[in-house]
Amino acid sequence: MLYILTHDILPVFSMLALGFVLGRAGKISRDEAAAVNRVAFLVLQPALILPLIAGVDFAAFRLDALALYALCQVGTFGLALLAARRVFRREPVEAWLLAMATVFVNSLLYIYPISFLIYGEAAALPITAIVAWDASATFAFFIVTTDLMANRTANAAQSLKRVGSNPVLIAIALGLIVNAAGIAVPEPLLTAMDFAGAGAAPLTLFALGVILSGQRIVPDGTVVGISAIKLLVFPALIWAALQLAPLPADWRQLFVLNAAGPSGAMAFALAMLHGVRTDAIAPVVIWTSVLSLISLAALA
Structure with a gap:
């Protein structure tokens, strides 16, 4: 457990921590971090996502495991949304993103590299399945729904243009088309995307650390409640749902490992993009990132 924590988990977490420390010390400004985050989101993440989806072997996935995972996401999201609206009295869009933070794990930028460090490419197939699901379906769902909720006065044409020009959604769609058509991506293009995509995780985590360093991190009732749903309930x-299917032990273990990971940064990024208050979302990301260190090391 200690070896996994120090050699596989903390090195990935260190980029977020470094950004937080440098942000608190005033060495990197919020505007600088926001610019880095924008480049990572618009350029590097699409370069990471497209070849991942284009090259993944969907036939190797356990669809029963993914179906159970998706159902648990729906159930947990509904519980968190109800708590955010009725118990913590949060506004609709903020409550939507707080609930998103309980089911959209930092799989692509955090659990994915950690799982490869620990288990290698073959053993990390279950994590790859979740990353493909979250990247192609869950993330796309929240990008579209949050945009529509935050821009209710926009007409259908404006919403379609805004959503359709999102680079991440374009990368997801292209990846699915290439995969379904069996098209081989040219090697030079793959090399270029691999080169660019390698910077997505460290730069995004670093920028997130800087931006979060300016947020209030003392947890209130909302932060405690949402973090508890993320780290305990989900x-x-x-774990309980996966007992219903005859799955290999590694699929159960890695699905639970992923579920125990920290809240994805995308809920925070979407809040910033649409001008939604982040005084609760930011601490949820921070506290789930810190508290999940021990649980991830234990489960791995």
């Missing part, structure tokens, strides 16, 4: 529900 993994427990995943």
Whole structure:
């Protein structure tokens, strides 16, 4: 457990921590971090996502495991949304993103590299399945729905243009088309995307650390409640649901490992993009990132 924590988990977490420390010290400004985050989101993440989806072997996935995972996401999201609206009295879009933070794990930028460090490419197939699902379906769903909720006065044409020009959504769509058509991506293009995509995780985590360093991190009731749903309820529900299917032990273990990971940064990024308050979302990302260190090391 200690070896996994120090050699596989903390090195990835260190980029977020470094950004947080440098942000608190005033060495990197929020505007600088926001610019880095924008480049990572618009350029590097699409370069990471497109070849991942284009090259993944969907036939190797356990669809029963993914279906159970998706159902647990729906159930946990509904519980968190109800708590955010009725118990914590948050506004609709903020409550939507707080609920997103309980089910959209930092899989692509955090759990994915950690799982490869620990298990290698072959053993990390279950994590790859979740990353493909979250990248192609869950993330796209929240990008579109949050945009529509935050821009209710926009007409259908404006919304379609805004959503259709999102680079991440374009990368997801192209990846699915290339995969379904069996098209081989040219090697030079793959090399270029691999080169660019390698910087997506460290730069995004670093920028997130800087931006979060300017946020209030002392947890209030909302932060405690949402973080508890993320770190306790969601993994427990995943564990219980996976007992219903005859799955290999590694699929169960890695699905629970992923569910125990920290909240994805995208809820925070979408809040910033649409001008939604982040005084609760930011601490949820921080606290789930810190508290998940021990649980991830134990489960791995």
